[in-house]
Amino acid sequence: MAYVAVKGGERAIDNAHAWLAEDRRGDPAVPELSLAQIQEQLGRSVDRVMAEGSLYDPHLAALAVKQAQGDIIEAAFLLRAYRTTLPRFGYATPADTAAMQIRRRISAVYKDLPGGQVLGPTYDYTHRLLDFMLAAEGKPPAPAPLAEATEPTMPRVSDILRGEDLIEGDGEPNPAQEPGDLTREPLAFPASRDVRLQALARGDEGFLLAMGYSTQRGYGGNHPFVGEIRVGEVSVEIVPPELGFAIDIGDVTLTECQMVNQFKGSKTKPPQFTRGYGLVFGHAERKAMGMALVDRAMRHDEFAEEPNAPAQNVEFVLYHSDNIEGTGFVEHLKLPHYVDFQSELETIRRMRREAEANSAAMKEAAE
Amino acid sequence: MNGYNFAYLDEQTKRMIRRALLKAVAIPGHQVPFGSREMPLPYGWGTGGIQVTASVLGAADTLKVIDQGADDTTNAVSIRRFFARTAGVATTTDTNEATIIQTRHRIPEKALREDQIIVYQVPQPEPLSKLEPSRAETRRMHALAEYGSMHVRLYEDITRFGHVAISYDYPVMVNHRYLMAPSPIPAFDNPKMHMMPALQLFGAGREKRIYAIPPYTDVRSLDFDDHPFRTTRAPQCCALCGADDSYLDEVVTDDQGGRMFVCSDTDHCETRQAEGHTGTGEPIAREAAE
Amino acid sequence: MTEETLLSARGLSLHFGKVPALVNVDADLWPGEVLAVVGESGSGKTTLLNVLSGRIRADSGVTWYRDPQSRLHDVHAMPAPALRALHRSDWGFVHQNPRDNLRMSVSAGGNVGERLMAAGNRHYGNIREAAIDWLAQVEIDPARVDDMPRTFSGGMLQRLQIARTLVTHPRLVFMDEPTGGLDVSVQARLLDLIRSLVARLNIAVVLVTHDLAVARLLAHRIMVMQRGEVVETGLTDQVLDDPQHAYTQLLVSSVLQA
Numbered sequence: 001m002a003y004v005a006v007k008g009g010e011r012a013i014d015n016a017h018a019w020l021a022e023d024r025r026g027d028p029a030v031p032e033l034s035l036a037q038i039q040e041q042l043g044r045s046v047d048r049v050m051a052e053g054s055l056y057d058p059h060l061a062a063l064a065v066k067q068a069q070g071d072i073i074e075a076a077f078l079l080r081a082y083r084t085t086l087p088r089f090g091y092a093t094p095a096d097t098a099a100m101q102i103r104r105r106i107s108a109v110y111k112d113l114p115g116g117q118v119l120g121p122t123y124d125y126t127h128r129l130l131d132f133m134l135a136a137e138g139k140p141p142a143p144a145p146l147a148e149a150t151e152p153t154m155p156r157v158s159d160i161l162r163g164e165d166l167i168e169g170d171g172e173p174n175p176a177q178e179p180g181d182l183t184r185e186p187l188a189f190p191a192s193r194d195v196r197l198q199a200l201a202r203g204d205e206g207f208l209l210a211m212g213y214s215t216q217r218g219y220g221g222n223h224p225f226v227g228e229i230r231v232g233e234v235s236v237e238i239v240p241p242e243l244g245f246a247i248d249i250g251d252v253t254l255t256e257c258q259m260v261n262q263f264k265g266s267k268t269k270p271p272q273f274t275r276g277y278g279l280v281f282g283h284a285e286r287k288a289m290g291m292a293l294v295d296r297a298m299r300h301d302e303f304a305e306e307p308n309a310p311a312q313n314v315e316f317v318l319y320h321s322d323n324i325e326g327t328g329f330v331e332h333l334k335l336p337h338y339v340d341f342q343s344e345l346e347t348i349r350r351m352r353r354e355a356e357a358n359s360a361a362m363k364e365a366a367e
Numbered sequence: 368m369n370g371y372n373f374a375y376l377d378e379q380t381k382r383m384i385r386r387a388l389l390k391a392v393a394i395p396g397h398q399v400p401f402g403s404r405e406m407p408l409p410y411g412w413g414t415g416g417i418q419v420t421a422s423v424l425g426a427a428d429t430l431k432v433i434d435q436g437a438d439d440t441t442n443a444v445s446i447r448r449f450f451a452r453t454a455g456v457a458t459t460t461d462t463n464e465a466t467i468i469q470t471r472h473r474i475p476e477k478a479l480r481e482d483q484i485i486v487y488q489v490p491q492p493e494p495l496s497k498l499e500p501s502r503a504e505t506r507r508m509h510a511l512a513e514y515g516s517m518h519v520r521l522y523e524d525i526t527r528f529g530h531v532a533i534s535y536d537y538p539v540m541v542n543h544r545y546l547m548a549p550s551p552i553p554a555f556d557n558p559k560m561h562m563m564p565a566l567q568l569f570g571a572g573r574e575k576r577i578y579a580i581p582p583y584t585d586v587r588s589l590d591f592d593d594h595p596f597r598t599t600r601a602p603q604c605c606a607l608c609g610a611d612d613s614y615l616d617e618v619v620t621d622d623q624g625g626r627m628f629v630c631s632d633t634d635h636c637e638t639r640q641a642e643g644h645t646g647t648g649e650p651i652a653r654e655a656a657e
Numbered sequence: 658m659t660e661e662t663l664l665s666a667r668g669l670s671l672h673f674g675k676v677p678a679l680v681n682v683d684a685d686l687w688p689g690e691v692l693a694v695v696g697e698s699g700s701g702k703t704t705l706l707n708v709l710s711g712r713i714r715a716d717s718g719v720t721w722y723r724d725p726q727s728r729l730h731d732v733h734a735m736p737a738p739a740l741r742a743l744h745r746s747d748w749g750f751v752h753q754n755p756r757d758n759l760r761m762s763v764s765a766g767g768n769v770g771e772r773l774m775a776a777g778n779r780h781y782g783n784i785r786e787a788a789i790d791w792l793a794q795v796e797i798d799p800a801r802v803d804d805m806p807r808t809f810s811g812g813m814l815q816r817l818q819i820a821r822t823l824v825t826h827p828r829l830v831f832m833d834e835p836t837g838g839l840d841v842s843v844q845a846r847l848l849d850l851i852r853s854l855v856a857r858l859n860i861a862v863v864l865v866t867h868d869l870a871v872a873r874l875l876a877h878r879i880m881v882m883q884r885g886e887v888v889e890t891g892l893t894d895q896v897l898d899d900p901q902h903a904y905t906q907l908l909v910s911s912v913l914q915a
Contacts, residue, residue, distance in 0.1 A: 336440055340472060
């Protein structure tokens with residue numbers, strides 16, 4: 001009977017899952033992907049899943065990419081759901097990006113600078129021509145040329161500018177106040193900058209790209225320069241209470257972006273450049289840059305700027321940057337809503353009956 | 368299930384949620400922010416309700432899960448399985464047997480008892496969200512009980528349509544103090560919330576809010592003295608059990624406009640059929656449905 | 658005057674950075690009286706309005722308000738809920754731009770009725786009747802009760818804002834350049850309307866205006882402000898016909914020349 005057909009049922013779910021497993025595997029004649037292959041050859045996908053899944057574990061992220069058939073948001077969701085179940089042993093000390101093992105470091109504000117410009121593995125100056133050589137499984141590429149590191153120190157551009165007091169400082173952390181943690185405490189407004197940056201670091205790359213882009217097109221613009229982008233490995237340290245000193249528990253790959261923005265000053269305070277900051281797990285320059293632009297836009301109240309653009313609206317940005325929340329709520333529209341729809345049907349029928357009765361009465365009165 | 372705690376969430380998290388629940392019960396209708404966790408089901412699919420259920424569920428409980436009033440809708444099945452798998456509790460489709468009922472979009476037809484808890488899945492806990500998008504501002508409006516704007520909305524509906532045109536998620540005033548979203552239940556179900564003997568808990572996972580109505584609390588649907596709140600249902604009888612007072616689903620049976628009206632509460636319908644009540648069992652033609 | 662004041666301020670001072678916005682300002686307002694605060698832009702008159710109405714806080718000084726039961730309240734010490742309740746019952750605020758106050762996507766009737774609903778009125782028929790009555794009082798065709806404000810002219814919007822504000826019969830209304838931005842002919846009609854409503858309903862008004870002609874037409878008394886200070890105060894005719902302070906003389910003469 002038709003009635004049963006519209007209801008779901010256990011069998012339907014089981015069958016759907018079985019079909020999904022088959023669909024995920026694809027043609028069994030084609031060799032199955034290994035997690036090592038995903039981790040090594042789809043590194044940018046793995047990085048994005050770690051950043052938006054907010055869990056640094058390339059192996060699990062590769063598994064999530066495989067399980068989600070390459071659907072990045074679905075994969076990030078898998079990682080997030082796993083992350084909630086993990087116990088929290090402690091908090092790391094602040095990562096020192098000045099001590100980063102640099103793979104790539106560029107600055108757009110200086111022609112040259114201590115430590116030099118290091119292009120590293122970038123798509124920036126590639127010609128976007130499909131490389132048909134890659135379609136044929138070939139030999140590994142010839143190794144890239146090696147060179148000795150000439151200058152071991154790579155000071156951050158913000159520290160260089162800071163030397164002349166030309167840019168605002170990092171600010172001192174308030175020792176009395178732990179940084180906020182969105183994964184434990186719900187958002188509250190006004191949201192402090194630590195919480196805002198955490199939300200952006202977990203946020204959707206596409207959303208941050210669009211919001212950052214909108215600031216460049218005049219919606220909350222703040223005339224940015226890329227002070228510096230650096231990508232590389234940073235060690236993570238924790239201080240176990242039993243030891244009382246920091247120990248290194250491993251390395252993470254980070255992308256950091258320091259945007260240098262229009263200067264601000266007043267009669268009493270000489271002008272200084274202001275900053276927007278982006279920090280993302282993995283190699284993710286586009287997202288780090290978008291994050292830095294949006295971070296700066298959301299700081300309008302510190303600089304007495306008129307907040308009238310979407311990227312400056314802290315509530316708007318923070319409530320809509322999380323793609324796991326967004327995808328869940330958008331896709332929940334697929335769930336049955338027929339009870340609500342039925343009540344709308346009854347209301348609209350009643351309104352139409354009344355409208356028809358009214359027009360009939362008016363017609364009668366006119367005649 | 369191996370590797371996971373009873374009912375999935377760790378005990379610390381459940382304790383945090385229970386603290387939020389206690390606060391919510393103490394201030395009926397007030398939205399309490401809580402540290403909503405990522406769940407293995409998507410946001411918007413019942414994560415708030417699942418976290419609340421997980422926090423109040425004990426090994427001796429019997430769980431019923433409904434979606435659109437039915438126990439066998441896919442999402443209800445999925446959530447019931449989740450708890451069967453992670454908590455190993457008994458599950459039922461019988462409203463009478465259940466100690467905890469998690470629901471999306473309906474309140475069972477059968478009156479609930481003092482020894483039962485109903486947990487609502489809530490997509491949008493803020494009743495003022497369509498009038499004021501900023502949560503900082505709506506919090507202020509609740510704190511000051513500034514609800515004039517909601518009545519303006521009702522006024523506008525009456526002016527335009529002759530009656531209030533909200534058919535589900537119809538706002539209610541709880542304990543004469545807090546304006547509350549009852550979740551997208553049809554307005555038909557609103558009167559059941561008033562002075563209900565069972566504890567009513569509401570979980571909104573994505574929006575990270577919990578709220579509650581303690582047993583025997585005054586819950587009024589907003590209205591005007593001269594335009595009192597009234598409920599709507601399809602003016603037919605259930606084709607399967609003949610009920611003329613239950614909320615009905617409309618099932619399209621062909622492409623000629625024929626349909627069938629059946630109880631949305633499947634347990635209610637089956638119980639009635641077992642008691643010997645019958646309907647016509649036949650679809651009706653288009654004209655009769657309108 | 659023997660009657661007790663409705664609103665009294667003593668020693669109000671406020672600085673924005675180094676700029677003095679208010680310097681030791683005293684003000685008194687009696688029931689049913691219209692007090693005009695005049696001065697050029699930057700003189701502190703709008704700041705004074707915002708401080709008197711509790712919308713912003715002064716650095717020092719106090720503002721007292723006497724409620725209908727004759728109890729005195731320190732406006733800036735009132736809890737936020739009480740102040741907001743006051744603002745939607747016994748007080749009113751008429752903005753220069755009516756769009757800052759009106760709900761543009763709500764019908765004229767809904768706009769007028771909102772304060773009644775906020776005050777707990779739950780009878781649709783009575784609310785609608787009051788709205789229709791008020792539209793007539795502000796000379797808007799009652800047949801337009803269900804129309805959206807966006808279909809109204811600038812002068813009508815301002816009259817709608819006044820109806821929306823007066824519907825709860827406030828005893829005290831703050832007005833910020835209520836005729837600013839309107840054509841001269843529209844202004845004259847609006848001024849006549851405000852004058853007759855205020856007199857008939859015995860409403861006290863603090864009126865901020867840069868336009869001495871508006872002050873002369875509406876106000877019983879006048880306060881002249883310059884750089885945050887009250888330089889002259891007195892009965893309107895007296896001050897405008899025989900200004901004592903050099904700045905007032907300048908203001909009056911520049912109007913005459915214009």
